[in-house]
Amino acid sequence: MTFKDKYGPTALVAGASEGMGAAYAFALAARGLDLVLIGRRNQLLERTANQITEQFGVKVLPVCCDLSDADVVKQINDAIGDLPVDFLVYNAASSYIGPYLATGLATHQGIATVNMLTPLSILHYFGGKMVERRRGGIVLMSSIASFQGSGYLATYAATKAFSRVLAEGLWYEWGPLGVDVIACCAGATATPNYLQTKPGKASLLEPKPQLPELVAEECLNRIATSPSFVSGTGNKLVAFLMQYLFSRKRAITTMGNGMQKMYGIKDDGTLYPFK
Ligand SMILES: NC(=O)c1ccc[n+]([C@@H]2O[C@H](COP(=O)([O-])OP(=O)(O)OC[C@H]3O[C@@H](n4cnc5c(N)ncnc54)[C@H](OP(=O)(O)O)[C@@H]3O)[C@@H](O)[C@H]2O)c1
Numbered sequence: 001m002t003f004k005d006k007y008g009p010t011a012l013v014a015g016a017s018e019g020m021g022a023a024y025a026f027a028l029a030a031r032g033l034d035l036v037l038i039g040r041r042n043q044l045l046e047r048t049a050n051q052i053t054e055q056f057g058v059k060v061l062p063v064c065c066d067l068s069d070a071d072v073v074k075q076i077n078d079a080i081g082d083l084p085v086d087f088l089v090y091n092a093a094s095s096y097i098g099p100y101l102a103t104g105l106a107t108h109q110g111i112a113t114v115n116m117l118t119p120l121s122i123l124h125y126f127g128g129k130m131v132e133r134r135r136g137g138i139v140l141m142s143s144i145a146s147f148q149g150s151g152y153l154a155t156y157a158a159t160k161a162f163s164r165v166l167a168e169g170l171w172y173e174w175g176p177l178g179v180d181v182i183a184c185c186a187g188a189t190a191t192p193n194y195l196q197t198k199p200g201k202a203s204l205l206e207p208k209p210q211l212p213e214l215v216a217e218e219c220l221n222r223i224a225t226s227p228s229f230v231s232g233t234g235n236k237l238v239a240f241l242m243q244y245l246f247s248r249k250r251a252i253t254t255m256g257n258g259m260q261k262m263y264g265i266k267d268d269g270t271l272y273p274f275k
Contacts, residue, residue: 003031003220007180008086012036012076014122015092017044018140019191023212024089024254029056033087034143036061067092067118068110074124074167085126089139090119090163095156097197097259099267108155115159123170127179134178140167142183144230145238148248151256151263160185160273164228171227183228184219185208187235202258207234238267 015021015232017039025035029052030046039045042064049060063079065072094114096107119140130136145153146160169184188194188209215231222229230239242251259265 004033004210007033008084008135010034010036010083010085010088011090011127012038012085013036013085013089014118014163015065015090017041019046019193020047020186020189020207020212020215021089021091023095023216025057025060025222027213028087028089029058029060031220032056032058034059034061036063036076036083037220037257038063038065038067038076040064040066051163059192061200068113068124069092070269072110072118073121075224076122077125084129084133087137088130089141089142090122091139091240093141093156093159095153097153097263098156098265099152111155111159115156116162119163119166123166127170127174127181130179131174131177136179138170138174138181139181139223140164140169140181142167142228144185144235144242145237145255146183146185147243148251148255150180150252152259152263152267153255157255168227180224182219182223182226184222185217185228185235185239186215187230187238188217194210197263199262200264202262207232207238210235218247238256241245 009271011033013021013025013035016025016037019155025037029035035058037045037049037060045062047063052060063076065075069075080153092114094111096103096111101132127138140163143160145157146164150157152187164183165184166182171181190209191212210232218231
């Protein structure tokens, strides 16, 4: 049975104008699925949509909206009408790198909205419809940052733990009802978003950033085989080390020290409290 026969003809990718989200969109179009693509930058979104239509001849509907809006499910619904969503990738994420107190509470709450609250709404609605139809597939983008706390990335890492654990719970509930759910725990991936943070090297053993296309492809091939997975061989080794060989204290310290090194963060507490 083909991927399209198994899951259905239409996929929605939330956060699809570039990078990893666009890679999922191309990979799903290559499997013959029509697409609904979501992002805030309309021009970029339309360019991605046009490239996909030209290359694969599938229908692509770009929907320009902000996944931090409280009524985003209604906005998506208004745009797609009664089109059923058979496959869903929640890719978009918001993040902040730096000392927790060196930015306002609104930044942390904004990250929680895009990375946790909106996925809950989208899953409740579109996932609920899939369960009713007893057919569908769902990918939640997580990260290897989900396996331990990370200083200077504390809120983002915590939201990625939320995505992974949520996907794993729904894998158990919804798998027997015909809906496959998987969390994709990526490591550093060479997307425009990641590269614009200008990351340095945390250690000589750090895996090279993966190409987004490889992450998307591995994920779409892994869905239905496990509740969550770590993408790429190097990241699998790092995740194994951090989870099973290092003590909790050592894993967390390694992450925090790595972040300080990668981003040249010198934290002596003089920035606090944030005003
Ligand atoms: N890149 C990495 O190194 C890495 C590592 C581990 C995990 N991940 C995970 O992989 C996923 C992709 O991350 P990425 O940073 O590489 O991003 P990306 O897929 O390259 O870009 C993010 C996409 O989401 C859209 N987006 C972001 N916020 C949005 C919002 N509020 N409303 C609507 N669309 C929004 C962006 O488009 P607009 O700006 O046009 O809205 C863009 O198309 C995330 O879940 C991330 O946690 C990434």
